[in-house]
Amino acid sequence: MKSKTKFSKKLLLTLNGTGQGYFTQPTISNKQIIFVCENDLWQVPLEGGRAQRLTSSRSETHSPVYSPNGQWIACCTMEEGEHDVYLMESSGGPLQRLTWLNSVTHIVSWSHDGQYIWFRSTHQAVHSRGSDAWIFRVSINGGPVERLPYGPAMTVDLQVNGKKGVVLGRNTLSNSRWKRYRGGMAGEIWVDKNNSGNFKRLFRDLQGNPVSPFWLRERLWFVSDHEGVGNLFSCTPEGGRLRQETFQKEYYVRFPATDGKALIYHVGGELWILDPEENSGPERETQIPIGWHSTKTRLQRRFFYGDEYWEETMIHPQGHEVALTARGKLFSMPFWEQAVRQHGIRDGVRYRMPCWLPNGKLAAISDAPLKKNKTKKLSAMEEQLDVFGSTPTEFPDCSHRLPPGRMQEIAVSPRFQHLALTTSRMELFLINAETGRISKLDDSKIREISDPVFSPDGRWLAYTKHLSLELTAIFLLDLKPSANGKRIKAKDPVQITQPVRYDFSPAFDPEGRWLYFLSSRIYNPIWDTVQTGTSFSRSMKPYLLTLKKDSPNPFEALPHAPGGQETGGTPAGDSSHETQDSNNSTTKQSKDSKKVALEIDLDGIAERIVEFPVSEGVYKQIIGLPNKVIFTEFPLSGALRDLEAEDNQDKDEGILWVYDFEKQEAETIAENVGIVQTSVPDESENSSRTMLYSSGDLLRALEAGVSVPEDTKTEKQHSRKSGWLDLRRIRISVQYQEEWAQMFQETWRLQKEFFWTEDLSGVDWKRVYQRYARLLPRIGSRSELSDLIWEMQGELGTSHAYEYGGDYPYSPRYPVGCLGADLVFDSKQKSWIFQKIYSGDIWKPNEHSPLAEPGVSVEEGERLLAVGGVPVDEHKTPGELLVHQAGQIVPLSVGQGTSKKKQVKGPKGQVSSVKNFEEDARQVLVKTLSGEQEVRYREWVRENIKTVDSLTGGRVGYLHIPDMSTHGIAEFHRGYLAQVDREGLIVDVRYNAGGMVSPLILEKLAHRHLGFDVPRWGTPESYPYHTLRGHLIVIANQFTGSDGDMFTTSFRQLQLGQLVGKRTWGGVIGIDGRYQLVDGTTTTQPQYSIWFHHAGWSVENHGVDPDIQVEDTPQSYINNEDPQLERTVKEMLRLLKEKPVLSVNYSPSPRRLLPE
Template sequence: MRSKGACRLDAAACCAVLASILGLCADAPATGPVGYYRQPDVHGDTIAFVAEGDVWTVSVDGGVAQRLTSHPGDEQFPAISPDGTRLAFVASYEGPRELYVMPLAGGLPERLTFDGGAIEVAGWTPDGRVVYSTRSRSTLPNVQLVIVDPSDPANPPDAVHPTVEPIPLAQAAEGTYAGDANDPMRSLVFTRQAFQGSHAKRYQGGTAQNLWRFDRGATEAVPLTADWTGASRWPMWGRGRVWFASDRDGTMNIWSMAIDGTDLRQHTHHVGWDVLGPAMDGDRIVYQLGADLHVLDVRDDSDRIVPITLASDLDQTREQWIAKPMDYLTSAQVAPDGKRVALTVRGEVFVFPAKQGRRVHVDPDSGTRYREARFMPDGKSLLALSDRSGEIEFWTLPADGLGEPVQRTTGATVLRWTGLPSPDGKWIASTDKNHRLFLHEVETGETRTVAQSPIGDFGDIAWAPDSRWFAVVGQAPNLFRQVSLCRVDDGSLTPVTTDRYDSGSPFFSPDGKWLYLVSERHLDTSVDSPWGPYQPEPYMARTSQLFQIPLRKGERSPFAPEDELHPEKGDKDKGKETNKDKEPGSGTPDKAAAPPTPGDAAAPEQAPATTSTETAAAKPETVPPIEIDLDGIASRIQQVPVPPGAYGGLAVNDGALFWLARDPGENTRRLLAVEIGRDEHKVVTVAEKVSAFELSGDGKTLLVRRKDDLNLIPAKAAAADLAKTGIDLSGWLVSAAPRMQWRQMFLDAWRLHRDYFYDPDMHGVDWAAMRDKYLPLVDRVTTRAELSDLLAQMVAELSALHTFVYGGDLRQGPDKVQVAGLGALLERDADAGGWRVGRIFRSDPDEPESAGPLARPGSEVAEGELIERIDGVSTLSVADPSILLRNKAGRQVRLEVRSAGPEEASRAVIVEPIGMREEANLRYGDWELSRREAVERLGEGRLGYVHLRAMGDSDWTAWAKNYYPVFTREGLIIDVRHNRGGNIDSWILSRLLRKAWFTWSDRVGAPPEWNMQYAFRGHVVVLCDEWTASDGEAFTEGIKRLGIGTVIGTRTWGGEIWLSSSNNLVDRGIATAAETGVYGPEGAWLIEGHGVEPDIVVDNLPHETYNGRDRQLERAIEVLQEQIRREPVVVPARPAFPVKK
């Protein structure tokens, strides 16, 4: 449908291409800005394309483009009608992404769809109807093609509705009609699969796009490009041939073939730059290459760049103001004296006073990203990570903003992580992405590598008060976290906790006599036996306990109870300073041994700017050396007398311990505290719903973050008054220079991919060359969406899955009017007087709460009935009933419903429509229910069925609901088709590996109770398809390798390099990096790039599947029935009782 109706470049032409890519094309007009051009279409001498998130038109010869749309949201996928008078496109005028049509000369757009989003324009039919792709009509979430007629000649002139016609194919994402003048729509050539979502050039996994043909009247579609396992997509019809883009030579180029797939020809020969989004009209194909548009003349394969400038004010490149800076907060740190906080927001650093004072924007520079800014112990300067040098290094900045940043480290080759300065300000302890632990000397800039872990990252760091030691968390070979002490003078590491338990969150007491930590040692299960439904298993909900380690032998715990050798002090000493009323070892015994405090730092507006020399010279009060006896230190660990829980994040001052706790099943955490002393050890809730906290250097103040609120509260074991201690963030706006920030984000994304990608050799790709190749195009970018397009092109060079580009400051319109539905397919019946209910999507009858609006008790509407009015408005007065349901999801709506002919009286029904996401879930549930019912019917009650949509916690719920009721059956189908992945494959595989090895027997009856409980004794088949992804593929491969069952279906997606999605950019967007590869015991990488091969290949063909057949499920049932016939599943009969007379 992208058609209406390449080239071999010599050296000069190649230079012209490169010059245009760099924005330096000599043929480009001298006036007007050059943009970033995407998604073109062509009709005659007119090209429509997208730039700045709007639709533009320009001559095929180039020139100054004219803007057609100007809505604040993005418009996409323009397609010009065959007669050249109208333009179809996708827009988000009301919030959801829907299909619109407007005059090509300009005018008011008309909305054609109410699908609730995920719409793309595929093109036009030869007779002037729009073809678009959508998931809204598929039960299993497949992309399908639908035709909509914005001006059906059969309709009267005052008709208000478009005619909608689904194309009967279960999977079809792009397409073009092929034929001749007598029958221009004889065949549909279509791209069977939608884009699989991950940006990977040269992808050849199971979801690789390929072309098929469906002829009018045919029983089934046929493949056209099955000879190539890579991509073939964007079909176009012209000059009696099918034109398309394919990566058969390693780069997406223009090819053509005969209608039967023969006579393959290549027309462009680009190297390294993919042809994107081609469209055809007559003898021309227009396409995107880099940031430019090209025109290919198919008569002679001549190819040229279209020189375009924009008549634009480049509004999205001007300075932007962020109204909610806390949405971008990545770090909040308190000053040593507790009177200020340093905030890292959107890569910039701000210092806020606790109460009154000046707000400081430190080193405002949108072209630099700062990370994890925190105060140095002098209180005058800040330590932060920055990319100012091109690598992530430590810099110090003046806390008052009056001075220049000073670089403190050099030589970084990979992402450095948070650094913690020593109390005397002389050292910085830090880690990096390559599992290395460093010590940096501030004054000299010297860096020492203390250790490199072969197992995993180093974690929390805590300094001793004398700056001669620090504690650090690493990983033992058994994967448990282990706390070690590092001696600064020689860099030696000594473990102080055992590797038998997981330990972390170390913190020194202010007097330097104790090291406190959290350790997972309370391993009591809340489940007391394996008996009961759903296979009860041990669950340890509250594993964490607080511990203390005396750093010298013979220290008495400050929590130890009074005894005759250690009586409690008299009443005359009570109420005095904490450091004077405690026993030696429990507090600060004298002034000489006081913890380092920076003193009262100058207010931000009074503090002088600091230089490198001044920062190094600002020395806190001297602290006597702390003596640590390492001999047997791990065995001296003592438990702090507080109940176990789910704990993390620990801090200690003279009077109390503070930590975070999460209750089982809750997502929020509480800040808890307990006083240090011999009296009742009462745990106090300091604050609820806390996301993070930090103790100030002087131990007197706690910084508490709760959602978007920051509080500075006294560091005491008492409930905080949060209403009076909040930091004033009102009126705070953060500015950003988009083009500077886009350049920074591009380089950051490149660097983060280098540092996160699982293969240090980047799959053999010259990654520095890729940066240099794409960086010049950043200057062409005029919107955040264009930057995402550019990032997608760059990261795709690695040819790795799990490489997604999404998020960030994407432009959105002001309206958010959501579409709602009734959980049914409706068909207009003007003769009958309304919209007829064609199909009501069903839900699991055992879960009545999941029923759709028309199937709920008291609101029953039957299929075939007519909906005449919605809230009193005739349904025939609107283009789609969804118009009358906008913004009404979850609210009561009155329907006037009639059962049959016009003689029947209508009745009123009150329903609550659901949102489009809920309706999609309902459609999916209908598909699941119909598969389960088919297995029950065709399997004659001997087979079970479980469908897993993904591999997350909710999918474990689906497993429990559907497996345990059928665990006694002879066969089991586990359906992971369209499984979106997750991480619970081992949970399910371990259940399937359980074996029944004896059976319990009572006096009477024969209950199916065997050991291991709920072990499946029968035969297993797993169904997979090309959309089985990630952990769904790991599960499928596990079924094969562990010998659990037979896999039936088609080759899967091929994405098995796992990711954490933690390499975010400053605006919260991301180009995810594939971080953790998977290989088998034979030493070969598994699944990635190819997918899992089923044992039995069965394809659900597009047309028959649309009509309701599920060939894969049928084969699964047949295979299980045959396996049961050959190997019957029999529960051993009870033997004769023994005779012992």
Template structure:
């Protein structure tokens, strides 16, 4: 009968409540001066509300009295999910313990004490009470199965979870326990009982439904951790939804399923993503693709599609833009990694830029004002997005051939370069290297799909709209139609992967040749999946090299630098040998020779942290120019009213001796070498040449790992 919500109409987010049919009776309950309350939930009796904050707090509010109080504050991590017992006396939540393992707790409302109910040896999440208050369900990651790597002698763990059921009282039966089986004597025959007729049994017609009975939840804390049992489900990634009518509903791989507590049988319910639940979990708002449905027990059918076709939003743009501006200011105030805001007067900065709001006439104006405001903090990773609402025609794709051409006086196009690519990899497909394509450097293209090339300024005039379509090229070794042949090719949309691949391969060849085959080369384009994949591809295949050049230039950042540094830092602590075989270091995938790291002003974010770690771990010299200098990181965002967002720098790194590092300055090289753009264009990479020179000098003093010791007599 009541509605509760959060609103920032006072300038800070507050909790409000009102009878659903009496907007005039809306009441502000909280009086926060900062912060972002979220995860709002009614207690089962609808007399109180609970919510969490980013300060790791759980709050309780009373709409009737208009009061609120902080229930608890966890020491290490925010509360993502919680559930309230049917009698409102217990709250379950999960948070990290001191060992950084998440533990499920039961909080006693009466005693104001939290009790751990899962083991700190196993990560646990998602506590949900059963409808009758007798059980607590949670997930726990306990499926430890090593996945061995084919690339190196190593293993990883993608630990999957089980769903557990915990009887809260000692005398509550365990649903997973073996059931007793009754055997009847063979000679005894049961007499069938006639079905009841008339009004027999009417006394039960008005029996109070279990869901409406007064429930008292009994919790026996003694031995409660050991009382939990795993439900008979395969380990997986589960999200618990609700326990309703003797069934536990959960989600896995975008599919809602349930398991019956009576027979422990699993069954599918519906596909889609649940977004919201009605009280007691018997209805849910489900998203399936672009469609929304309201579905409910017991059928859970998608027969009530939510129509948004008639929804209209009337925007007061000045008010909306003011709210977005204030939201940005608050987000930075509450989430910026240092509450001192780099010593800036953040309130004064708001007033300075707030004065420009009356002159904002377009959303891009607002983005500019916000960008100027947050740039006052002098920190990297300050991003604000703006909607792409400028009308533009759909771009027509032009087919590319993975080659470069020059215009011959005859009018034909001469092939002056073909990018090599790796055609087994679709992302590196070079059209002229496809099977059956006979086109080489020096050949001439005379016509495209029968269209003469003579009047064309560039060959791409004939390739508009030809991406991934078969194209007929008239080709000859001379700029003449005599003896020409027809070759069929399939153009691509983007040549940049081919250009990058060839640049890396050319550097590998250049380094190998200049280093007499002793030096390997590895470029890491970023510190994400692409960069880790490239490192893996190039590192293990060059472990035979005596020295390595690790190229961190133009690294776009990410978060995998610790993984790469760990591999580069491995040291052999013993040797392995066997008869008729090669001697190997242990770890096998370790490189004991000298290394250097190339850096430049485009080595950014985690690409900054990588050379810092390279030096700190004593892996070798840094060569090039100072890095970008931005390591205060972001993760996630706060969405705006119009669907855009702002990214807040909220975490960073500092040294093990307690000093700030890198931000606003970067990482200096040990040997400074700048790039001459013209020489670089000609293929003369001064930084790479210096790396080769340094390693050749260091290899003069390099002592390789020993071979097999002299013969042994025992």
């Protein structure tokens, strides 16, 4: 290939002048290029020109690869719900599905003869992380898939032109998403020069992250960032004569592809070409001029309903309507009547934290332009307070600057135009919504201030503040506002509670008698049922403080006549309630008293604490009502019930209680409750209060403190009677290009505010923004925006900078029903055999093979003959017949499959031979699984236990911890408690996905054995209970990450035992996943960095080095070996020999003879 690929600037300008797409994942053959843009495949000649769209998919099409002869394109798409392998003619045409695997799949290459497609897939994965993907192959005619024996790998490429070299890429996904990564999961290149199964790893000491290895001519090529930016390099098959081939300065080289003649790749949304025949140097790199003309379908405006995307709400003070944000847009909506109103700029702006002001205006935090029709400059890319009138307008009546940081919580004064704001920088401010005047009220040095709430007269502000990391208290501020509220003379904050643990969620009694709050201070131990231990899971209760010294306990009943009503809650001595009418309604005397400024006796207020007469539990909110108080309680449940929700308190499963001081009793008034709000009517307002609560995606408005009507408890119809609001009245218009630009800016802004060092570890973050923002006009699909955000955040060179979720195009989901078994095709008998059946935990629904169910009892070696009455064969695979059958009861025909034939007549009388299923088959009904990973994982753990037990004669135990979250803590205790009496224990944390429970596991492992509890009958028990006497060894690998990193380095620091395996991932800067973008995307900010006494900051971006390094080579997988486990067992046996765990020789028991 010669210099004809040098394109003129004039041609580039001519073709690119109408706008460009985000061109990725190219493949090349015979001077034709196919690439991905807008989730579809496009084709363009190598010399450039107008691109032609080949597909028009509903979902995402990715990883196209030309066949060796250029006739076919293999790719993956989700047209039927899963990432599977599809085939199409390279000139275009229908897609033909080849696999049905229920897994994440990517095309990697082809066989030389063009008969097989090689792809990586998590099919048959034991571990949940994508790093447990293997290489498979499938015929272009479909049929059985075959797993190649090389072990986990990302890519594989075969040398051409008579050469036999095989190059295997491990951990070789794009290095652009964590730039300059140097941890244990950096890319590995393994080469087998003769295709003999003898692989050698190259570049063990290269200080970079090599990815995407492939053959070109006589050399091996790959992308590496060891020189700073990801560029192409090449070397000999032995790893010698390393040479840089591309010289990009800003963007990483990605997705290189070659047909042996030319080399193309992606750089910053563009496609580039390199002539491998020319001498090395930047002059041989050329951008391909692509004339791209698209209808930009995925940028077209779309419409949504409010129930899909509502975010935050604020009930109107009069209790008749709600202000809310939905997909970042600001709305106000009367509950059941009249029109929904949208406020503010329609597109490209995010509004949040809506609130009603006492003067009826609507305020919200926004990132709108500072002036009309002006785009914000980078230096001004911050948020502001916008105040709107009652009439919907695009631009606010006024805008005010905000304090530094991100506004976290907001409270509105019921009397003055005051807003209390807490910030990410642990400060508390008061802002006047009319004048914009900002007053700093308090700050913390420990954690964010939270839960601000005003007193009914607007004079006092209560809030929660940390005293230490382990204690929070309620504080009170006297704002001393002027009569019109324009000025304040705030006094110093006063701590008004003495916490035992956490005091939080203050709320004022509307009549100024009490201040309510919730507190975690009940240490009532709950015994564990599987081990000796306790927890304090129900530590909370509601409490109140009496605001006047002479106020009695409101829970003590007052004397009353027989047949009369108690007047608890209006105790003697409370002057605001000296007179009541016969219906216990407040008289004019108490009404007038509400207009008097609230005075609080601060002396000794912390001692005037009174506990509510309710049971301890898990409480979240408390709100005061006239003579009542409402609070939410959340049930305790196992965290494994929903593995995606660590804290079930975040689900709308709360119980809403009301405590009535007149009746002196608490009752449940609603269930399945999330967040609750109540209206705060003006002092002159005589109407009752309204409460608004969430329940899943729903909102409900009812009279505050009153039980849900019996006849509407299960009703979901929208009506005044039921209280449910019709959020589909809110109609949302989305212009994607403007929305994505806002999301991109907010992502950048969140990192700027929350990254754990102020200077973002020296990264010029403004420069990074400018570098990637210029690519925004190219973005044409949601997945392209995701890729751009990942690239931008990758410049931080730090772990845990993630982006996931969001509004992706709808693709139908028809998951494949799984049988929990390995099925292989017997080419001789032309039938499918149950090679292995995974029993899993047979007692757990959905966690064992349905073939092992009582009454089904299919055995290994039997044959699957038909699914749903349709015969299976080489081309009609079981997976194809199980599409859309996940979780369904399916009839199977099973038997020995003698393949006897019988003659049948067709509809026109023709005779044909088919298998005779009736003679040999038996019919079974099975309920298929939606996935097999849990079932395969359980089998893998059991096999490892058997291996260790066999090799050590039962002396050593084994357990695996898959993560440091709910699943991991459960697996640890399941394995530990059953084997704690062994002479040694192997703790396997390979593939550990991280979490937060490593301190709990380390605490258990660090227990020192002090003695025995010796009974008269039976076996002595360790003291402390469940303490291991023997040796400990931990196995880790490059997929041990996050809290897995922290576990392994802490295990070493505590000197609990040896560490065997490979260097760990190296990512210990934690996140909280607190922030979502307008379409539901979660972006994470590396916010909490871990420093160790023995290792300092060194674990991040390096990992933890093992004491005994053991490589898991491709040969070990080919030979079905686990060298890391075998080496660990060998080391454990050595320890047992050198330092045996001896049986105990008790000293003579004491004698207690009677005196003679």
